Amino acid sequence: MRFLITGASSYVGARVYRALREEFDVLGTYHSNRLFKEQKKLDLSNSSEIKAIISKEKPEVIVHIAGLPLGQCAENSKLAHEINVDATRRIVETANEIGARIIYMSTIMAGKASDVYGKTKLEAEGYVAGTKAGFIVLRGALTIGQSPNTTAEKYYNRILRSVAEKSRLTFDNSALTQITYLGSIPEIISRSQENDKLWGQTIPVVADEKKTRFAIASDLLGEFGVTCEPSKGTRYIDEAYYTTEKLRELKLPAYNYRQIIKKTISEMHTWLNSRKT
Numbered sequence: 001m002r003f004l005i006t007g008a009s010s011y012v013g014a015r016v017y018r019a020l021r022e023e024f025d026v027l028g029t030y031h032s033n034r035l036f037k038e039q040k041k042l043d044l045s046n047s048s049e050i051k052a053i054i055s056k057e058k059p060e061v062i063v064h065i066a067g068l069p070l071g072q073c074a075e076n077s078k079l080a081h082e083i084n085v086d087a088t089r090r091i092v093e094t095a096n097e098i099g100a101r102i103i104y105m106s107t108i109m110a111g112k113a114s115d116v117y118g119k120t121k122l123e124a125e126g127y128v129a130g131t132k133a134g135f136i137v138l139r140g141a142l143t144i145g146q147s148p149n150t151t152a153e154k155y156y157n158r159i160l161r162s163v164a165e166k167s168r169l170t171f172d173n174s175a176l177t178q179i180t181y182l183g184s185i186p187e188i189i190s191r192s193q194e195n196d197k198l199w200g201q202t203i204p205v206v207a208d209e210k211k212t213r214f215a216i217a218s219d220l221l222g223e224f225g226v227t228c229e230p231s232k233g234t235r236y237i238d239e240a241y242y243t244t245e246k247l248r249e250l251k252l253p254a255y256n257y258r259q260i261i262k263k264t265i266s267e268m269h270t271w272l273n274s275r276k277t
């Protein structure tokens with residue numbers, strides 16, 4: 001099976017790329033950050049580059065992960081539309097020319113779509129649903145877990161850095177969110193190659209429980225003797241609520257909050273130990 005992964009250097013994409021390469025023939029793209037030397041450059045704002053790489057490489061499955069994150073979408077709604085919506089439409093059009101399937105990395109914020117990020121991701125999901133050979137939409141929440149990309153400005157990477165440097169962190173203790181275990185994403189993509197029931201589905205990849213960012217960070221940092229301060233009133237808002245029903249119905253891993261925290265702490269220990277050797 002030949003895969004093309006867009007955004008293979010991103011926090012989410014790098015873990016997916018590393019895991020899928022152990023099982024499949026995988027080509028990963030980057031834009032400004034080449035994390036793995038064999039990656040190919042792709043600028044999603046250039047529609048001819050999108051067509052060229054897909055037509056040339058002829059992947060059977062495109063895992064579309066690259067996108068403009070929440071903060072940047074709020075700053076530049078035109079670019080958000082260009083990268084998250086227009087580029088996704090172009091990927092779908094070209095996938096349909098060669099009969100490729102698409103797995104799209106979306107967000108639970110598409111369920112509420114009250115900001116530019118959520119709106120553009122929801123619109124992109126609509127185009128992905130037009131993939132003739134088949135599609136899967138994975139909706140992630142606040143994602144935690146170890147990635148080969150430890151430097152992207154992400155919630156988990158901030159926690160990791162604070163453990164490494166024994167520095168204090170402050171996180172919002174008012175808005176509630178759900179979490180996603182990063183390792184679930186490649187696991188589900190791998191299972192999609194044996195389980196036809198996954199195709200055509202929009203799957204929330206979440207733990208049932210709702211927690212604040214402060215509570216999640218405290219549960220991770222406590223293990224390492226690092227303290228975290230609560231704060232109030234950030235730009236975050238309560239997101240739509242999802243259950244793990246779909247994951248269980250499709251016989252996919254449905255880790256609960258405690259299991260995800262345990263898995264993540266174990267990955268943090270492995271990473272810290274690898275830095276000592």
Ligand SMILES: NC(=O)c1ccc[n+]([C@@H]2O[C@H](COP(=O)([O-])OP(=O)(O)OC[C@H]3O[C@@H](n4cnc5c(N)ncnc54)[C@H](OP(=O)(O)O)[C@@H]3O)[C@@H](O)[C@H]2O)c1
Binds near residue numbers: 012042069139142152
């Ligand atoms: N992190 C989370 O908690 C979370 C939760 C739910 C869903 N997601 C989804 O997961 C995906 C990855 O998120 P992330 O947090 O891992 O993102 P990230 O680390 O901020 O990375 C963004 C990615 O988009 C790529 N990109 C940006 N502009 C591009 C352009 N013009 N052309 C080509 N690629 C471009 C970047 O490439 P370079 O780095 O090479 O420039 C990078 O790979 C996104 O679609 C996001 O909506 C993330």
